[in-house]
Amino acid sequence: MNPLAADHSAAPRPQPEVVLCASNVSKKFGATQALDEASIQICSGGVHILLGENGAGKSTLAKIFAGVHRPDAGQIEVRGQAVEIGDARTARELGIGIVFQELSLAPHLSVLDNIFLGAEAKRRPFSFLSRGEEARRCRNVLEMLDLDVPLQAPVSSLPIAQKQLVEIAKVLARDAKIIIMDEPTSTLTDREKQALFRVIGVLKQRGVAILYVTHHLQEVELIGDFVSAMVNGRVTQSCPVTPALTELKLVSMLTGREVREFTRAKPRTPSSPLLTIAALKSKSGCKDVALTVGRGEIVGVYGVVGCGRESLGRVLVGLEAHSSGEIHMDGRPYRPRHPAHARGLGMSYLPMDRKQKGILPNRSIRENLNLMNLRDFSTIGGMLSRSRERERSTRVLDELLVRFDSQEKPITTLSGGNQQKVLFGRAIAGAPKVIVMEDPTVGIDIGAKADLYRLMHELRNRGISFLIFSSDLLETLKICDRIYSMYAGRIVREYADPTMNDEAQILSDILGQELHRAAIH
Amino acid sequence: MFQGAKSGGTLIRLASFDMQKLVLPGIIVLIAVVSGMIEPRYWTAQNLVNLGRQISPLLILAAGQSLTVISGGLDLSVAAVLALSGICGVVVMNDFGMTAGIITMLLTGIAFGTFNGAIIARFKVSPFIATLGTLSIARGLALMIAGGLPIYKMPEAFIDIFGSGAVFGLPAGVIFALGTVIVFSVILRYTILGRYVYAIGSNTDAAFNSGVNVRAYTVLVYALSGLTAGVAAVVLTSYVAAAQPLAAQGLELQALAAVVVGGVALTGGQGSMLNVFYGVVILGMLSNSLTMIGVSSFMQTLAIGVVIVAAVILDQLRRSAN
Structure with a gap:
């Protein structure tokens, strides 16, 4: 079942190192304490699952790494260096890419334009675009993702799963070494999920560190190497993913309490x-x-x-x-x-x-x-x-x-x-x-x-x-x-x-x- | 155009694609042929030059308007800024010479545009309300500076060069208009600014999350729209040989109408400069032809309204058919 299972026995890879680290990060939105001294460490070449219910603060943490929000307090380190990630461009320069939950694609723009949007080789407004060079790089990335779409097709014409892959291509084209995925499977069907997991496997082998934000417990077992749980703005537990980690244990990690599982009562007499x-x-x-x-x-x-x-x-x-x-x-x-x-x-x-x-x-x-x-x-x-x-x-x-x-x-x-x-x-x-x-x-x-x-x-x-x-x-x-x-x-x-x-x-x-x-x- | 031209549906898509490309030029040809049949004087060089002169200011404003509309906004202040730029420019011109005056016109436009952009980007005011406000501010300033009356005094050279000057028979105003359209077309198609304008209009959040400095680019878009008001001021003021505080009233709506007839969605994110050019030509030809045929100006206003409404409906039908 685990599409990445082979990975564990694969040839030795470089020793994983901590590439992204947050210590005691806090963030308030109005009266809501979204993050309350959250700390987490993410290693290269692995999938780190960040579990949490809605409102636990996991998306806020992801967006702080991506430069969308600034923390009120706490420290972020990238490869051991303390950094301040003020905007999306800084995040990109540090090699951090985020695959947004709400897709961040401009629907009318072509696949190519979207992939390089905001990451053009030149920065001045009246500079000409280097379309040829962009197309070449774009093809490489799409090939890696095994994604066969015309570069000039508007993104709005693609099915949602392909949009998701374009979103990932966008991150890869920016040479991201740390990729954050915020609930990437929320709109995918089972078959599309399998394709995504396969891509994640490829990325992992290339030594990319992946922070995977989700509330689907099944995904921990499927793709995770490491798992952290967030409750009320704090990272409460972190542990490696092992067969001993049952779904019930995850549920208690996730909620901080026991949840009564729903079971369906038998239907009553055959209805008219x-x-x-x-x-x-x-x-x-x-x-x-x-x-x-x-x-x-x-x-x-x-x-x-x-x-x-x-x-x-x-x-x-x-x-x-x-x-x-x-x-x-x-x-x-x-x-x-x-x-x-x-x-x-x-x-x-x-x-x-x-x-x-x-x-x-x-x-x-x-x-x-x-x-x-x-x-x-x-x-x-x-x-x-x-x-x-x-x-x-x-x-x-x-x-x-x-x-x-x-x-x-x-x-x-x-x-x-x-x-x-x-x-x-x-x-x-x-x-x-x-x-x-x-x-x-x-x-x-x-x-x-x-x-x-x-x-x-x-x-x-x-x-x-x-x-x-x-x-x-x-x-x-x-x-x-x-x-x-x-x-x-x-x-x-x-x-x-x-x-x-x-x-x-x-x-x-x-x-x-x-x-x-x-x-x- | 489509790299994945493999499927059988592509042929049909290409066919309908070309059809769409031909609709607006087709209408232009139709208007020209019909007008020429009713009124033979239509096809004289004199009338064509007149037509070019008449639509030049509109064409210049429509170029800037395209930028704001594709970026998901609009600029209602352009015509008022045109009048203000004309007044300021002529006042400066009379004291400091023609060049200083022209620079003043352009700078006034850019300054007002930047002001618009700053309000919209910084305070997240809807462009409609923001530019409706600055429309009134610009018009008010123009009336105050001019004391409510047109200024006729200006250097002869200004009128001779920009108003009645021509190169190979093309009036200076027409050259300015075509130049503006070409420059804006290149900006939209080939520059980073162009890509960002489409991206911001298509999905502002996506652009922001991708690392586009949405605020700065919004200001830039309105500054360029303001610049077109300045350029149009040079053309119009020299052509009519007067700077009028009430010049070009309603021209902002005509520019908007031309942009819409040219198939630019008011929701932003799509549209092309070439089609906007066709849109302007259609509206200009229509009013020119109706005048020549002898239709009353009351009737003309009505007819142009019908064309705009029909264009929007057709555009919507085409969109939902896709």
């Missing part, structure tokens, strides 16, 4: 079908989809990006009309014209990209929560009853275990997990029959995840159905009563009451490996 889809075809990718969702059932559809699951979601929530096939809800034909119509028919939707498509960033928690059900609070004159709205908000926020201090504060003052809970509260308003969710727990911490899973199952037990499109197979296996695997616009197979044992089969389903599977059985 609520939503049935037959021979569904859509322009954007469904070729022949048939599935059913029962009343009070959590159903997952799992497949790689582009397999048609996004398209299925779009059809169901009314963003796109299907070209042929039948959808029935509650025995009646279902054909939503737009999301508001879909909602009226009982179909609620929690979109994938929380920042872009979910929250109203400048508006209060209350307004974000009650966006869809304002009619519940309207009075005879058409005015809104603020008091009834507050009352519902207090009740729902409480039920959803949202941690907040005032519902009038902007939603952006909440952590990602709490924001997602608020959006969940928005989606369940007005008694929907089915809730379609895309990647419901991306970028939120373990505690909030477990809370959301529990909430979903409570609602399931009250008869609300869920259709989950998640890129996280383990999550899908954990929370769904039934799973459909999907490949190339078609449903491959159905798994009732799935368990971890179904993982391998589902993975081969979604890659379309029919023959391969036939050979095994």
